[in-house]
Amino acid sequence: MSHTMFIDSWSFKATKDETWMPAQVPGCVHTDLLKQGRISDPFYGTNEHDLQWIDKIDWEYKSSFEASEAFMKEEIKELHFHGLDTYANVYLNDQLIVEADNMFRIWSVDVSDKLKDGKNELKIVFRSPIQEDLPKLKALGYRLPASNDQSVLGGLGEDQVSIFARKAPYHYGWDWGPRFVTSGIWRPVELVAWSGVLIRDVYIDQLHVTSEKAELIARIQLDSTITGKVVLQLTTEDMNWNLQAELQPGTHELSMPIVIDSPKLWWSRGLGDAHRYTFTAEAVAEQEGGSYKSLQQVKTGLRSVKLIRKRDAEGTGASFYFELNGIPVFAKGANHIPNDSFITEVTEERYRAEVLAAAEANMNMLRVWGGGIYEPNVFYDLCDEYGIMVWQDFMFACSMYPGDEHFLQNVKQEAIDNVKRLRNHPSIVLWCGNNEIDSAWAHYDEDAGWGWKKAFSAELREKLWSDYEKIFHELLPNVISELHASVEYWPSSPIVSLTGNKEQHGNPDTNEGDMHYWGVWHNVEPFENYQIKLGRFMSEYGFQSFPEYRTIRSFAEEDELDISSKVMKAHQKNGDGNRLIKQYMDLYMKQPTSFKSFLYLSQVLQADAMKMAIEAHRRKMPYCMGSLYWQMNDCWPVASWSGIDYYGRWKALHYYAKRSFAPLLISAQEEHDQLHVYIVSDRLAPSKGVLWLELFNTSGKLIRTTSKEAISPANSSQLSESISIAALLDGQRKEEVVLVITWIGEDGERVRYEHYFVKNQQLELKKPTIVVKEEHAEEGTVITLSSDVVAKQVVLIAEHEGMWSDNYFDLIPGKPHTVTFMSYDGSAQYRQAQAGSITVQSMFEHVVHSSAAIADA
Template sequence: MSETANVWKEWTFKACDENNWIPAKVPGCVHMDLYHNGIIPNPFYGKNESELQWIDKKDWEYQCFFDVPEELKASLHLELVFDGLDTYADVYVNDRHILSADNMFRSWRVDVKQWLTECDNKLSVHFRSPIHEDLPKLERLGYGLPASNDQSDVGGLVDKKISVFARKAPYHYGWDWGPRFVTSGIWREVRLEGWTECRITDVYIRQDEVTPVLAKLTAVLEIEVTEAWEGSLHVLTEGLSWTRKVNLVSGINHVELNMSIDQPRLWWCRGLGEPDLYSFKVELIGTRGSAAQKSIRTGLRTIKLVTNQDDEGTSFYIELNGVAVFAKGANHIPNDSFLTEVTYETYRHEIATAAASNMNMLRVWGGGIYEQDMFYELCDEYGLLVWQDFMFACSMYPGDEVFLLNVKLEAEENIKRLRNYACIALWCGNNEMDTAWSHYDEQAGWGWKKLYSSEQRERIWHDYEQIFHMILPEAVNRWAPDISYWPSSPMCGLKGNEDQHAHQNSSSGDIHYWGVWHSVEPFEKYNEHVGRFMSEYGFQSFPEYESVKTYAEETDMALESEVMLAHQKHKRGNQLIKEYMDIYMREPKDFPSFLYMSQVLQAEAMKTAIEAHRRRKPYCMGSLYWQMNDCWPVASWAGMDYYGRWKALQYYARRSFSDVLLSVDDTDESRLDVYIISDFRFPIHGTLRIELLNFSGDVIWCCVGPVEVDALSGVKALSVNKEELLAGNDETSVLLVVQLETDGTVIGSCEHYLVPFKEMKLADPTIQITEVEGSGGTRFVLETDTLAKQVRLSTSIEGIFDDNYFDLLPNRPKTVTFMARSAGRTPFDFSAPAQLEICSMIDCVTRHTKDLKNSMA
């Protein structure tokens, strides 16, 4: 049997050129240890980022002392295991050098038994500056490699972009939403492992064939033994068991055991079924009883990427258990610039938020990290598919032998670590590199290749192909053969000619559409540029006012203040928000109002995009906006800010991603088309009600009729001539209300306006709030005397409402429930929100003295 122990006494650290040892936290990182010891200020506050760039230019050393526990002393092997070292590290045990690390994404283990004593062993980890380590690599190469988001200037390196040489989280070097903090530290668990006879080093529950009738599985084991060993292998799950005899030789052994489960419970993503999971216990039993054991949890499913030729190009969708899934979700980035600050509760809040927002997929983007196990465990539990990038993004990388071997070992380890998670739907080679370089089209790309000689270009592309067309697909095929591989996002397909590279009107592969935002195209362009799978698109906003106050003073509350610009990593971000606001909205009355309106602007943009994508189902089969979360408090594309506070976008996404969506398309000047899109696996038979109301709530026109929608499909339920619909009424003072009802229950609804907000003739609403009796202050009924646009509820307690940033219609009371954020067993619980505050859009654009804190009736 093997034993594991955390044996470390107090950790301390220091700069290598200093003598003063100070307390450290492990897992942890230099920046946070300096901060917690009061040596540096809060890195996220004000303009502190620029003042802390000296940290990555130093070497740092961590040390602690430890005794060998009684339960480990008798072990034949005693291994020191690091699950993660960030990044260039030399490790010493009792002043003996035992390993050198050079990859943040790999684990490291060494048998140290021969060098240990019973008491007061010393463990030292010396971290070399990633800056000083990698600058010589740039010098040796002789030319720089493209790395668009490497903020070398912030780090005092001018144009020397060295992030590409380190197998380290790319976003640490800065991004257009994140700061430049190039960290060092023991960022994952370190422990002692002891074993003597044998141990199970890896278990893979390979899913050979899975149907609702029968699951054919193979337990694939890697077993290490010290000498020849005979015994039996047992696998158990839920009352079922399988056994075989094994004869193992000294060293590493590979053993397989075939298994089958009748009538298996399948794992489904959210919205299509339950995310059922099985726990498998694997045990080796010898003459002296149990010799080794390991447990694995997984879900049984078949999953693949389908890219078939059709009349319009090539499909691109995930098929789960034979069902074509319309992917709904967002791109995930690391939850913190300092990874060891991320807790289980942080992950759970994000995953619970995604599920509550009717998402079924998150894309783990390639500029961050291969996430912690708890992230994937939560995705398994909540039924969220994961599009998993390898950690390469927006750069071109070197191709020397040492680098390629490092990548190969990194890929093997992470695929093996993650392959039992049911949520893993796709492995993708990199983010945006194929389209950025566009090797086969001289006029396409980001202009990178034009900076190099023909010889350099061929070498750079050769190195690219080595990694993304050879090493990574071979690794996926070998270690996780049931999961598809996609070389780069976006891409049309691996064609070896100019048809390989994606563009905004591609009819094959996936698309990142950034015409809205980067090219300042109007929101309406989202209706035109719809591809087979929209894996990136986005629009920025500021976080909540309470979040902004964590990094700025009242004197900084201006769009172009130095602090606001320091917390805006896009070159023109703040101005782009203002430009779009001028197009679609009225002028905000003050800075807090600007923050609120920026969120509504972002939410309206993403609503336009998401609904355009879903209306094109099944041509389009995925909509993943940029981005789910933030790594620090900042103006960004996120729907949920650094503190987990939901922006307007998160509430809008919850509605636009609903399993049954009602959406009105008005791209045709003469008519309105009403769509019903269903992600249910059963048909819908219901009644569709469409009403034209004025802003006082009077019904001007009404149409009611039966509708049928097939399972997993969408229909254009009605087309209405705009002129006939208006019948002379003022389009600036009316709205369309659409509802779908089945068995007396409304299962979908939406409002649609005929003009942009800035053209609407809105009156001041009087909103009444009444607490629902017996709800303990968690449920409220809202009523208004005239249309109230984008009603926002807020409270001093951290939590969410079941709806927010909604339009409140006169004569149509709305009940809203508050759920407090919880650190307990569930992500949210029902707690009274204390003082409730409410405002609507008109409060933020007009200049009057109306109190925004309406009192509860």
């Protein structure tokens, strides 16, 4: 059996300094400096600007360790560096053993002849990524586009060097993130010793999976130092398979066919259990002097996943949807970015909090976006556990990259390392080459793209495009084809298809491929365009908001609470962000009464926008089969497109997403003089129910009620009712009414939806009296709220940290609403908890009313 130990006792210093300080590994220079009190909180105020010196100098880490007698007796001793960030020379007992230049690779080295009895010294020298790459820029002679590289903030002027480093792109800044170009040991350092045989890798290759039969091949990589026979046994649950092979010294690739009858399948959330099998592989090699054993376990779910792109009856283009175990799945979710600028600060609990929040909001997919990192195994384990499908980008985003042979080989090994590490995760349903580069460069359309190519000669354009194609059209798909062929590769997001002409590039008017729609936000198009710009799969769209007051106060003082203050600007990385929020607020909202009200209204504005988009996408099933908004989370406290802020606090958007992504959705859309009412369902069987329509005025009076029998469709969207708006209102003013639509199923299920006929800005609300009744106080906070008039966007603010089962909801007179306070304690589900004191507010208190409205109130 092999022996393993982690080397986790380290010291660090700047290379130019003499004094060593304690370091935390995994970690990075910035977090180590902070823990030693050498720098101030990087996220506070404008401290980011004062810490740009850190990436300009070299740093080193050292550790000493003793390998046990059992270790030293083994034949082979290896050091595995699971993550070195980024340019690093590693010395063992003063001998250079590794020259690393890729944050995403695993660096392994045989140290059998270098390891000593007693104390061993390990030293890692990290060269400044800035000083390392500036000469590459000078040698190249021109600047490769890198739109989000905040080189000016980093003191480099226009010299953007992020594209040369195989390092997390967001470390160099993004339009939601700070610029902290880190160095350090960001994943574990492991010493492994073994003799005879060692199982390196077990891959359960899923050839053909149905509910009747799973046809698999266990592909096992085994290293040997011996000549002789090995018996390989694979077991899972109550099944086992055996294989015998003849060994020679070296690496062996062994294949073991497996058939499982009536397998328990892995399903995405909402469709069934996310069942996983644990496979145990054991190799036993008998020798004259005894036997050698090696054991490895992998956990995987059995499922068939296909990306379906074919001409269909829904339009002139081709479909784009995921078929899981033969079932077309509407993908509901968001784009995931790294949870911290300093990724080693993200604990398993923080990962679970995010994935659990996705599950709680009825999501079934997260897109791991290409400007961050290949996440650690725990993230994918959690997605496997909760049935969250993963769209996995390779780590390239919004930039053009070099195409020299060394860069290509570095990228190839990075891809191999990460595909092999992650391919057993059933949650991964797509590998995508990059984020937005095809559409940004737009090689085949002179008038499209972001204007990048216009800075280059025709000859240089061809070279840069050829370099692009080498990575994204050749190298990466070849790696997937060889190592994970059961999952599709998609070259870039967005893209229409690889046509080799101007039809290739994604745009908001295409009817195939995936779509990023940013007309709302960047182009100041109205929210209503979300109902017009509808693609086959909406892989990005979004709208910004500010985090809540408590989060703002984590980085800003009271006298800085103005969106034009230096600190608030430093925590708004999108140059036009504050202006755009204010501009849209002026279009859709009444004026806020205070800074706190501005924060509240920004969240409501964002949530309203995303609600309109999500529901338009879902109503358009099966033409549109995916809705992933930008973005799920934050890497620091900031104004951004996120639905959950850096501290894990749910914004209004996340509560809205929970409702809009519900398995059964009622949604209404106005078109000309008609109101169309849709029933949208992800469930695989239809059901019967009654659809109730109740018209209230904002004073709380029920004007009229109608009902009809209705069918909830199976895994589709159905227009259930079209009503003349004029007949529905029958003389009532649009500014003074709300239509409450309620589905009541035969099984008693209730789904409610409110439709307003005007923007919030024009809605004439009355001052509500909200009654709060608390129940079950000893188990946790459960409250029932009721109002005498229509109370819009009721927000509950708890003294303690946690989330509500519902928040930012509307109260309708005569329809009490019960909610539960929940907290996350690290377990698999939320727990009911005590909220402490509760503040209840509604939109009425947060906006400026006309003098007439105030008089009425």
